[in-house]
Amino acid sequence: xxxxxxxxxxxxxxxxxxxxxxxxxxxxxxxxxxxxxxxxxxxxxxxxxxxxxxxxxxxxxxxxxxxxxxxxxxxxxxxxxxxxxxxxxxxxxxxxxxxxxxxxxxxxxxxxxxxxxxxxxxxxxxxxxxxxxxxxxxxxxxxxxxxxxxxxxxxxxxxxxxxxxxxxxxxxxxxxxxx
Numbered sequence: 001x002x003x004x005x006x007x008x009x010x011x012x013x014x015x016x017x018x019x020x021x022x023x024x025x026x027x028x029x030x031x032x033x034x035x036x037x038x039x040x041x042x043x044x045x046x047x048x049x050x051x052x053x054x055x056x057x058x059x060x061x062x063x064x065x066x067x068x069x070x071x072x073x074x075x076x077x078x079x080x081x082x083x084x085x086x087x088x089x090x091x092x093x094x095x096x097x098x099x100x101x102x103x104x105x106x107x108x109x110x111x112x113x114x115x116x117x118x119x120x121x122x123x124x125x126x127x128x129x130x131x132x133x134x135x136x137x138x139x140x141x142x143x144x145x146x147x148x149x150x151x152x153x154x155x156x157x158x159x160x161x162x163x164x165x166x167x168x169x170x171x172x173x174x175x176x177x178x179x
Contacts, residue, residue, distance in 0.1 A: 010066065010087035018102075020064035021090060025049070026057050027106045030066065030085060035154035037070050037082035058083055066090065107162035138165050 012018055020026055025047065032038055032046045044054035061067040062083070070084040092102060114120065129137065141163050148161070 006085070007087040009089050009091050010085075011091045012093060014064070017064045017066065018093070020060050020066055021092065022102050023057070023060075024106055024109050025053075026061055028110075029054070029057055029061065030090070031110075031158065031160075033067055033083055033085050034158075035152060037084040039080050039082055043083070101164070104162065104164055107160065110160055111162075134165070134167070141165060 012021060021030070028047050029043055032043050038046070040051055040055045040058060043049075043058060044051045047054065049057075058067060062069070066086055067083045068086050069081045071082045072079050073082075074080070111120070111122065127137075145161055145163070
């Protein structure tokens with residue numbers, strides 16, 4: 001599907017939209033629609049849901065404005081709808097202090113559900129960076145993700161990339177800890 005007319009970003013601003021994207025099943029449905037439109041039946045098969053459940057979740061996403069019908073066709077007297085994302089990317093509001101990050105929760109759930117014997121690269125690095133280095137690394141990670149997103153081919157298997165660059169909250173030192 002040509003997505004030249006798709007907006008670059010969709011900013012989640014309402015509680016209804018936030019509830020819609022906060023659900024892991026709906027997150028997985030949006031992943032199905034990331035590169036190409038799909039019908040309720042196709043979504044149900046890809047996500048492993050009953051068609052009724054798939055339809056329910058897609059309707060909630062559609063009502064929230066996150067997905068939309070992009071084409072229809074008649075099949076044996078029934079109108080089949082093809083759904084697609086409403087934008088190339090979804091931007092969530094910043095989480096408050098102490099609140100779980102929806103994207104990271106979903107990424108961890110997807111990682112845990114991925115085949116253990118499949119290829120994956122998972123790591124964590126603890127760095128000490130200046131503000132400038134921190135900003136530069138963040139920009140480079142975003143640029144790299146964008147570069148590979150533009151190279152994505154819908155005929156290839158899905159790959160997920162999650163990254164988080166953040167300064168952890170200061171930890172209180174227990175008595176006896178060295179400085």
